[in-house]
Amino acid sequence: MKRIGILGGTFDPPHIGHLLIAEEVRVAQNLDDVWFMPSHEPPHKQKANADASDRVEMAKRATAGNPHFKVNTIEVNRLGKSYTFDTMKLFNQEHPDASFYFIIGADMVEYLPNWKHIEELLELVTFVGVKREGYKLASEYPIREVDIPLMDISSTDIRTRLADKRSIKYMVPEKVEIYIKEKRLYESR
Numbered sequence: 669m670k671r672i673g674i675l676g677g678t679f680d681p682p683h684i685g686h687l688l689i690a691e692e693v694r695v696a697q698n699l700d701d702v703w704f705m706p707s708h709e710p711p712h713k714q715k716a717n718a719d720a721s722d723r724v725e726m727a728k729r730a731t732a733g734n735p736h737f738k739v740n741t742i743e744v745n746r747l748g749k750s751y752t753f754d755t756m757k758l759f760n761q762e763h764p765d766a767s768f769y770f771i772i773g774a775d776m777v778e779y780l781p782n783w784k785h786i787e788e789l790l791e792l793v794t795f796v797g798v799k800r801e802g803y804k805l806a807s808e809y810p811i812r813e814v815d816i817p818l819m820d821i822s823s824t825d826i827r828t829r830l831a832d833k834r835s836i837k838y839m840v841p842e843k844v845e846i847y848i849k850e851k852r853l854y855e856s857r
């Protein structure tokens with residue numbers, strides 16, 4: 669049985685917080701791989717700032733150095749809103765020999781009751797939660813907790829820094845920083 673972690677997100681842009689939680693959960697839960705899965709239009713968030721193609725490219729650059737990390741483009745290719753339930757149902761059909769672990773930061777936990785078919789989704793995946801600065805990891809649903817070093821880094825903060833022409837060095841992998849500069853992403857609010 670293959671054990672696959674899924675890290676869904678906007679990755680607008682991807683940062684070292686994403687990489688660290690993926691690696692910590694991978695090791696703690698003995699996962700074979702972690703798939704970074706950018707969403708096209710996040711159901712519970714406002715529109716992304718960078719194009720889906722740029723977010724995919726940045727995710728690929730961010731994950732390039734880890735042989736266990738892959739970028740899965742199913743949700744960006746599907747266009748419009750994607751629901752985790754639909755995606756995970758498909759993954760389970762396509763990979764009957766795999767079990768899936770869906771990684772979420774504590775800020776996402778409060779939205780779980782609003783997720784499409786959450787009860788059925790709980791049958792399809794094991795949720796693995798990690799703490800996040802300012803949020804509690806408490807939920808009415810069973811969530812496996814993996815302890816990680818707290819990192820108060822968010823894509824929102826990175827975008828604000830870029831708009832203010834402040835440094836983002838060490839907050840994103842160097843390859844991502846170079847891409848952002850080359851493509852002049854996030855220069856205005």
Ligand code: ATP
Nearest residue numbers: 676677678679685772773776800819821822823824
């Ligand atoms: P934004 O600031 O634009 O809302 P974000 O930094 O939360 O973005 P997402 O791409 O939305 O990044 O996050 C994908 C997943 O990673 C979510 O489950 C989120 O909770 C988790 N996550 C992101 N950053 C961190 C962090 N620093 N610590 C723990 N979890 C994180």
